[in-house]
Amino acid sequence: MSGSLPQLQEQALERAGEFCARYVKPRRVGPHKASGDDSPAKRPLPMVRRGSPQAPGSFYRPRDPEASPFFHVVRQHFDEFERVYPERYQKAYGYWRPVIRTSIDKFVKCGDLKQGFARVRCPDCKAEYMVAFSCRQRGACPACAQKRSLILALRLNAEVFDAVPHRQWVFTIPRRLRVYFRYDRSLLGKLCQAAYGTVCDTFALEPDGAKGVPALVLTPQTQGDLLNWHPHVHGVVAEGVFGASGQFMHIPDIQQHRAEEFWQERVFDLLLDAHKIDEQTAGSMRAWRHSGFSVDTSVRIQGNDQPGMSRLVGYIARSPLSLARMVARTDDGEIVYRASHAYCWPFPKSGEQTLMQGIPRNHEIFDPLDFLAEMTQHIPERGEHQIRYYGHYSNKSRGMREKAQKAALVPKPVEPLTLQQLRFRVTWAALIKLVFEAVHRACRGVDPLKRRAEHVEACPQCGGTMKIVALISHDRQPDVVEKILRHCGLWKTAPPRPPPPPAQPRELEVLERVLDFGFFESTCI
Numbered sequence: 001m002s003g004s005l006p007q008l009q010e011q012a013l014e015r016a017g018e019f020c021a022r023y024v025k026p027r028r029v030g031p032h033k034a035s036g037d038d039s040p041a042k043r044p045l046p047m048v049r050r051g052s053p054q055a056p057g058s059f060y061r062p063r064d065p066e067a068s069p070f071f072h073v074v075r076q077h078f079d080e081f082e083r084v085y086p087e088r089y090q091k092a093y094g095y096w097r098p099v100i101r102t103s104i105d106k107f108v109k110c111g112d113l114k115q116g117f118a119r120v121r122c123p124d125c126k127a128e129y130m131v132a133f134s135c136r137q138r139g140a141c142p143a144c145a146q147k148r149s150l151i152l153a154l155r156l157n158a159e160v161f162d163a164v165p166h167r168q169w170v171f172t173i174p175r176r177l178r179v180y181f182r183y184d185r186s187l188l189g190k191l192c193q194a195a196y197g198t199v200c201d202t203f204a205l206e207p208d209g210a211k212g213v214p215a216l217v218l219t220p221q222t223q224g225d226l227l228n229w230h231p232h233v234h235g236v237v238a239e240g241v242f243g244a245s246g247q248f249m250h251i252p253d254i255q256q257h258r259a260e261e262f263w264q265e266r267v268f269d270l271l272l273d274a275h276k277i278d279e280q281t282a283g284s285m286r287a288w289r290h291s292g293f294s295v296d297t298s299v300r301i302q303g304n305d306q307p308g309m310s311r312l313v314g315y316i317a318r319s320p321l322s323l324a325r326m327v328a329r330t331d332d333g334e335i336v337y338r339a340s341h342a343y344c345w346p347f348p349k350s351g352e353q354t355l356m357q358g359i360p361r362n363h364e365i366f367d368p369l370d371f372l373a374e375m376t377q378h379i380p381e382r383g384e385h386q387i388r389y390y391g392h393y394s395n396k397s398r399g400m401r402e403k404a405q406k407a408a409l410v411p412k413p414v415e416p417l418t419l420q421q422l423r424f425r426v427t428w429a430a431l432i433k434l435v436f437e438a439v440h441r442a443c444r445g446v447d448p449l450k451r452r453a454e455h456v457e458a459c460p461q462c463g464g465t466m467k468i469v470a471l472i473s474h475d476r477q478p479d480v481v482e483k484i485l486r487h488c489g490l491w492k493t494a495p496p497r498p499p500p501p502p503a504q505p506r507e508l509e510v511l512e513r514v515l516d517f518g519f520f521e522s523t524c525i
Contacts (some may be wrong), residue, residue, distance in 0.1 A: 110135035124464035145319030174292025212241030215392030320378035
């Protein structure tokens with residue numbers, strides 16, 4: 001495409017007008033009845049036109065991000081939260097991190113058609129609709145975190161995991177030591193290295209443990225069940241070790257108490273090397289009756305259970321915030337956030353770093369600003385690794401095996417892809433369906449490019465194949481985006497924000513005037 005900038009803009013507006021006319025044109029299936037509701041804003045979308053024979057549940061309906069209570073909390077209170085953070089929250093949560101503002105700004109734009117969208121069209125009947133762009137933020141957006149966990153599960157099952165039994169290892173540390181990881185997030189990566197060393201030391205106690213290396217994928221998590229600060233490590237660990245030739249040696253049982261001892265000493269060494277604690281502190285904690293260090297390996301997945309492995313990976317890579325557990329907002333604007341189970345546990349009070357146990361409960365009632373403080377502390381830094389590979393599953397080991405196979409000219413076994421694997425290659429379309437099924441656990445989700453599972457990439461109007469025909473970004477074509485959305489009645493104007501509360505005047509301390517007679521006697525006389 002060539003021409004001056006005004007000509008290109010004029011061409012873009014003309015194409016937008018053509019799209020608008022085609023988008024809102026209704027399909028008549030009978031005599032047209034005159035009515036006053038014939039404005040473009042009230043006309044039905046092509047996928048839900050009047051007279052359509054499909055059932056209402058078979059259509060793709062994009063999510064409404066503004067319907068989330070978390071979205072309303074962010075839009076109404078985040079600016080005030082950032083303003084009062086240094087005075088109110090800096091002492092307990094650390095200095096303000098710029099990544100918080102960046103992530104929240106992108107989260108507010110996630111799923112907003114005004115920021116851009118993809119045009120999806122059926123080449124047969126010309127039916128079209130729009131799919132908004134996502135923000136792809138870590139920690140701040142639950143929807144994008146769910147999509148990322150699904151992508152990770154698919155990749156690990158296809159490229160990393162071997163068909164051997166695996167266990168979930170959960171490494172936790174005492175409350176006395178958790179505060180150091182809040183103020184120094186670089187320690188989270190070293191905590192994963194300590195967990196890998198613990199696995200190696202534990203397997204080395206077994207007869208076949210010294211004949212190979214473990215295979216594991218670790219991810220650090222910082223959130224507790226009620227968004228409290230609780231740094232720990234989740235891992236998917238193969239139930240055995242791999243030899244140099246790739247042979248798997250099964251180790252079904254381990255010495256659990258020795259694993260906890262190894263874990264405790266490695267965490268102490270980590271904090272001693274980082275000069276966070278001294279030998280006296282470590283010695284006193286070793287004398288505790290209940291150390292607070294724990295290694296749990298109770299969850300086991302069979303070698304051929306790929307759905308189970310996908311669920312496990314989705315769990316260890318889940319979002320810190322669960323919208324399903326954000327129950328309600330009270331009349332005073334407070335947020336009720338429930339735990340993942342009904343059992344009451346003595347969770348610590350929000351924002352406190354005391355070692356005393358809190359009141360047993362299975363929910364927390366947050367002030368909006370306190371809720372944002374608890375939630376934003378779990379947003380990872382830019383470039384901070386969340387998924388780490390060790391041993392037989394490390395990037396180096398997998399790269400060396402692939403290089404050796406190419407050097408030996410050993411062809412990889414090629415198996416025909418199943419229909420489900422072929423559907424996964426539809427990328428975002430298949431992922432939206434997986435997200436819908438993971439949330440609802442039912443076959444009610446419909447892909448944007450598919451109408452029903454048995455009709456692959458079927459148009460909801462005629463059964464034809466839906467295709468993405470254009471990507472329209474607000475950064476490059478703001479006028480086109482606004483014209484299309486206004487013509488289709490999809491342009492939403494954000495409600496005005498309430499004015500910030502007036503600043504409280506500082507109380508000036510009135511000092512009583514005191515005369516120093518000794519000064520005058522020694523100086524002036």
